[in-house]
Amino acid sequence: MAQYAVLIYAHDSAHRPDATPEDTATCDEHADELTHGGSLVMAYALTPRDMATSIRADAITDGPFIDSKEVIAGFYVIEAPDLDAAIAIARTNPVVRDGGGVEIRPVHGGGFVQRDSRADG
Amino acid sequence: MTEVEAALADAHRREWARVLAATVRVARDLDLAEECVQDAYASAMTAWDRSGVPDNPAAWLTTAAKRRVIDAIRRDVALRSRLPLLVVDEEEREPADPEEQDMEELSAAVPDERLRLIFVCCHPALAQEAQAALTLRLVCGLPVPDIARAFLVTEPTMAARITRAKKKIATARIPYRVPRPADLPERLRAVLAVIHLLFTTGHTAPSGAALVRADLVDRAMHLARMLSSLLPDDTEARGLLALLLVTDARRATRVDADGRLLRLEDQDRSRWDRAALAEADAMIVSSLRAAPPGRYVLQAAIASLYAEAPAYEQTDWPQLVALYDRLLQVWPSPVVALNRAVPLSMVAGPEAALAEVETLEGDERLAGYQYLPAIKADLLSRLGRTAEAAAAYRQAFDLAANEAERAFLARQLAAAD
Numbered sequence: 001m002a003q004y005a006v007l008i009y010a011h012d013s014a015h016r017p018d019a020t021p022e023d024t025a026t027c028d029e030h031a032d033e034l035t036h037g038g039s040l041v042m043a044y045a046l047t048p049r050d051m052a053t054s055i056r057a058d059a060i061t062d063g064p065f066i067d068s069k070e071v072i073a074g075f076y077v078i079e080a081p082d083l084d085a086a087i088a089i090a091r092t093n094p095v096v097r098d099g100g101g102v103e104i105r106p107v108h109g110g111g112f113v114q115r116d117s118r119a120d121g
Numbered sequence: 122m123t124e125v126e127a128a129l130a131d132a133h134r135r136e137w138a139r140v141l142a143a144t145v146r147v148a149r150d151l152d153l154a155e156e157c158v159q160d161a162y163a164s165a166m167t168a169w170d171r172s173g174v175p176d177n178p179a180a181w182l183t184t185a186a187k188r189r190v191i192d193a194i195r196r197d198v199a200l201r202s203r204l205p206l207l208v209v210d211e212e213e214r215e216p217a218d219p220e221e222q223d224m225e226e227l228s229a230a231v232p233d234e235r236l237r238l239i240f241v242c243c244h245p246a247l248a249q250e251a252q253a254a255l256t257l258r259l260v261c262g263l264p265v266p267d268i269a270r271a272f273l274v275t276e277p278t279m280a281a282r283i284t285r286a287k288k289k290i291a292t293a294r295i296p297y298r299v300p301r302p303a304d305l306p307e308r309l310r311a312v313l314a315v316i317h318l319l320f321t322t323g324h325t326a327p328s329g330a331a332l333v334r335a336d337l338v339d340r341a342m343h344l345a346r347m348l349s350s351l352l353p354d355d356t357e358a359r360g361l362l363a364l365l366l367v368t369d370a371r372r373a374t375r376v377d378a379d380g381r382l383l384r385l386e387d388q389d390r391s392r393w394d395r396a397a398l399a400e401a402d403a404m405i406v407s408s409l410r411a412a413p414p415g416r417y418v419l420q421a422a423i424a425s426l427y428a429e430a431p432a433y434e435q436t437d438w439p440q441l442v443a444l445y446d447r448l449l450q451v452w453p454s455p456v457v458a459l460n461r462a463v464p465l466s467m468v469a470g471p472e473a474a475l476a477e478v479e480t481l482e483g484d485e486r487l488a489g490y491q492y493l494p495a496i497k498a499d500l501l502s503r504l505g506r507t508a509e510a511a512a513a514y515r516q517a518f519d520l521a522a523n524e525a526e527r528a529f530l531a532r533q534l535a536a537a538d
Binding site: 084 | 208244246292293294295296298300304
């Protein structure tokens with residue numbers, strides 16, 4: 001088994017701060033599907049492009065790092081035996097039928113960091 | 122050439138893919154497999170000299186290559202544990218020791234072995250230029266310098282392109298597997314497109330003096346034949362082979378004795394390869410009967426209909442327009458719409474065809490496509506609009522990169538002026 005990151009490219013994220021469950025229903029249902037299928041390792045939905053801040057050596061600017069029609073609306077990591085299996089899982093993402101798309105990247109390493117409990121306070 | 126050298130050259134041309142494909146499954150590393158197959162071919166020279174050419178050269182070479190793989194793995198277990206290995210399905214893995222296998226059985230057991238290799242090389246996760254290069258290297262066994270020359274890039278550039286593709290196959294875990302039936306049509310399209318690309322690159326070399334790079338054409342033909350024999354029920358694989366056969370049957374007559382390009386109507390039809398045309402025709406007929414025709418079957422049918430006529434004037438133009446209409450349905454390409462204008466001009470007159478071509482001029486996918494102004498120029502000159510025809514010929518001339526085509530357009534231009 002290998003891990004693949006799936007980056008979701010959409011016109012924008014449906015997860016506005018005031019988003020209702022209806023607004024994000026398609027995303028949530030897909031996340032449930034992947035969880036039940038046993039392939040999902042972790043997942044994050046991001047807030048819309050208006051909330052993004054980009055940082056370069058000479059400036060801090062409002063908006064996504066790359067000025068493009070699509071932004072990364074979220075990302076998740078799946079586990080699959082090979083690229084064909086990963087493609088089969090990733091292409092079921094509703095964004096693919098909705099004018100956007102996904103990018104698959106094999107994961108090299110990483111994971112959650114074990115944090116010192118004192119840092120939480 | 123000695124008998125052994127001839128046998129070896131023959132085994133290289135015909136059996137390389139089979140030997141490499143079987144070796145890859147054991148090596149689970151494309152570079153290691155390639156190296157061991159190359160060694161096996163080198164060792165065959167002395168071995169066959171000593172004890173004669175074996176009955177089944179492919180089986181001999183496969184066994185020799187696999188033995189080298191196993192030795193290499195034993196020698197360097199540590200290195201191997203750090204490499205990402207090719208994904209090979211568990212139940213299909215080879216027994217570790219090739220000596221356990223009967224030689225005859227080996228050659229007959231896995232007829233689709235080469236398909237795995239072809240599908241890995243033409244995986245859509247690889248760029249098409251990388252797919253083409255990998256196919257030439259791994260399936261045809263063409264040396265990297267030859268591939269670099271075929272694509273007009275330097276050797277280091279081509280070597281880097283191939284290395285990067287191999288790295289992606291291993292790291293992203295592109296599996297060494299024939300796609301499942303549900304994915305097969307889509308994946309096969311990529312394979313057919315690569316073979317077609319190799320053929321067209323060879324057929325009208327994009328630049329340089331010679332119109333045909335014969336070696337690429339032969340390799341593409343070999344691949345199309347291989348694919349069609351490996352997938353005998355697939356009409357599109359058969360259609361592609363038929364298309365290449367028909368197109369190539371005219372190879373000898375596309376240029377005159379001085380290397381100047383000849384139009385279809387000026388070519389000597391008596392010198393066309395009738396055997397190839399007949400072979401293609403049988404394939405087209407059987408494909409048309411078997412299934413609703415796809416892109417390649419229809420393209421082959423069109424090319425075949427052009428070739429079938431005893432003289433250019435006797436071409437079945439209405440039938441051609443009908444075939445182009447069907448082709449446009451399965452493959453709505455502006456290039457197809459443009460080519461349809463040629464038979465249309467014979468059925469409905471140059472004026473009607475010109476109107477179609479002028480509509481297509483607005484399609485940005487055809488911007489810079491030299492055949493658009495060339496066809497337009499021909500229609501204009503048939504309508505007696507010589508000044509406009511000359512301008513269109515000039516436009517086509519400026520866009521053409523192939524010397525033979527430029528010379529042809531220059532002559533048309535001079536005649537129109």
